[in-house]
Amino acid sequence: MKYKIKFITVTLISILLNLSLAGCWNSRELNSLAFATSMGFDKTENGILLTVQVFNPRAIASQKSVNETSVIVYTEQGKDAMEIIRRMITQSPRKINVTHLQTIVFSEEFAKDGISDVLDFFSREHQFRTDLYFAVAKESSASNILNTLTKLDTNPSDKLFSSIKSSDQVWAGSRSVKIIELTNSIIADGKSAVLTGVEVIENSKDKDTVETLEEMKTDPVQIEGLAVFQKDKFVGWLNEDESKGYNYIMGTVPSTVGYVEDKSIAKVTLEVTGTNTKQKADVLNGKPAINVDIDVNANIEGTNAEFDVTKEENIKKIEKLAEDKVRKLCDEVLEKAQKNLDSDIFGFGEVIHRANPNLWRSLKNNWDQKFTNLPVNLNITYKIRGTGTITKSFFTKEK
């Protein structure tokens, strides 16, 4: 009997404690949270201007079409990023939740001052995901980019996220950068960081309405080139061709399309199916040199009617032309990086470090200066693997 009373009282007390002490610790209802999907950092005189783009469930929820945009943008100023996010509660009726953040955009001025403080915040705060994409806004402010509506995805940051992700897979004109790669590049002595570039096509009319959006012919937010950093400060841009060359040298071209042109053959389109790049360091008389071997595999995607792809010498001609083109792209980017920007974005310093640590120790300081005189030899082999599903074009005139 005593055991029974004890058992009952213990059970009752545990249930009561469960309900009162646990007190719904950390439980937040879904409609008391605002999920931020993009953040933008701008520089102001006093500190940082933070723009947060939050998605609006009501616009998706209602069955009648509302004239509300699917995202809502909040802007706030301050000195410290975390403090600003909290201060946004003065504007937003719901608490800003950063766990679903997809992209972060910096403005050029902000990036010129150095992004390592903000990066510490991103790596330390437990609520941030590690698959965030970082980008730098070209010739515009980050809040401008976040304030622009886009066409296909109703959620603009979704669109930005997907664009960056897809470009990684099918377009060599830019690439995606996540936080771990970014931090590693910044702290490494022999490598500098690059970030995706985003720009807004300017429109003379007011951008914030859905009607204006429908009138525009191109999507206002586009990915363009790469931003180059020295340590953690922004120094310059690579345009589309230079970014392609960068990707070739780094070996991160998954698949892309280009064309070669010549007087005798008009134009042939090539689809690159894969590249294989090896970077090796050679030391001659205490001076380092880098050899880059690039193997490119491609398929012919389009020819002009006169061109006969079944002949061996024609294929060799195409290969030579393509090789020259790739070499030109790589030379352009090497020139830009070595002469204009003084920033070793290719990681050649790390390659030398791995090959010869003793030599590296003496070169480590001021590597960016020494990088400008580093001889780089390119060795490009271009192989055309296939011609698609037909050999000769349908439209060849028989001679």
Next chain:
Amino acid sequence: MDGEKSFNPNIVENLNRVKITFGNSVDLSIRQFDMKIRRKDLKLAIIFLSGLADKSKLDNLSLELNELIVSEICNQDTLDLCFDKLKTSLLCESKIHEGSDYETLYNQILSGNTIILADGCNKFLVLNTFGPEGRSITEPTSQTIIRGPKEAFTEKISINISLIRRRIKDKSLKIDNMAIGSITKTNVAVMYLDKIAKPDIINEVKSRLSQIEVDGILDSGYIEELIKDDPHSVFPTFLNSEKPDSVAAGLLEGKIAIVVDGTPYVLTAPALFVDFLQVSEDYYHHYIISSMTRIFRCISLFLTLLVPSIYIALSTFHQEMIPTTLLVSIAAQREGVPFPAFVEAMLMELTFEILREAGIRMPRAVGSAISIVGALVLGQAAVQAGIISAVIVIIVSITAIASFAIPNYSMSNAIRYLRFVLMILSATFGLYGIYIGLIVLILHLSKLKSIGVPYLTPFAPRIAKGNKDTFFRFPLWKMRYYPKATAKTEGPRIKMEQPVPSAVKEDQELS
């Protein structure tokens, strides 16, 4: 009490006593007749309860008695000789014995047997004529299958025993009878295969049954509750089945069947956790298909237990774990809903439980009204009114459908009850609460025993060969040995290798 007095040979006195004891009930039949003995008339009387005695047996008895009276075989010198001759001449009954006190007289009449009293004799004859009307053998109502025998047990214990005997024609099948319940005196039979079942388990079951002291046993559920190892656990430790092939299969593995008169549900002990997820149909289909079906059943077990709790935990505590696009659509649906996720889920689950219970109890005439009310009003209209979100309707439907995929009703009841406990835990502690709940559940299951055999055999304690029949069903020719948990011998029970058609065998000889 009549039993203390010795038996009065006067027939008139005895008949009066019987009439008074049974209170002149209308189904007590007393027939008197005479038989010639030494040129005098011997008064005989037949007593039976017309509700309990089998009509055809009584017809046979009357025919035989008629012949005996005419042929005068019983015309012997002494009354005792006459009595013995009568006893040995009656051939129609399988059992015929004597009795000589009033308690036996009343008990035998109440058991449906016929009593023959002779005037001047202080013994009486008892003939086995029990055979009341009952339901005939029909299809099982609750455990339906597609392929397999469609006979089900009925309420008569003799038919149930014969259904099992028909399938196991072995002389080691032993049946022990006992009468349990001081007022109902229900017939309970314990059946087992002597050469396979473990003797400890047999003795344990018999001793537990003999310790039952209640006034009435109306269903095998009473017996289950009274001999359980842990009466406070919601998990069933006895497998109840309406189908004779399931019970026969259990007997072949060394289990013990408890057949209770008056109910078509036969208990099988010891029952393990995996037994409740198995259906006899698994053995009648191809082994790969059965294995996949079993895996689906296990998945539905987890679904019915965890889906509402996981929804509550993820949407209230751990929003970061939901993929962003799914989160957008869930958040969109929850706009304007006044209740928190936990209250929503609880409301819908309770509504479904009420619907389910009403569906079982209501008369068939209003059956369609329930489906209309349930589907349209509670589901569709509530979502459109903005009281609940559409996601919760989907979740409750998945949970409900998955709970019907568990073959044994007792087990699905247990899981249903636990689902509510897990929902409360997840609403207060999030995923952490679900983990704690599952850990406590597994601890409880590991501790549970069914007649001394641990509930989670063959997972814990791990019997390597025993896993051939749990989540997968290995082909029949691979399950060579008896299950160690319930059988006393190892086997082998299957003495063939994989079946090979004779054409292939000849080829092998040639090569």
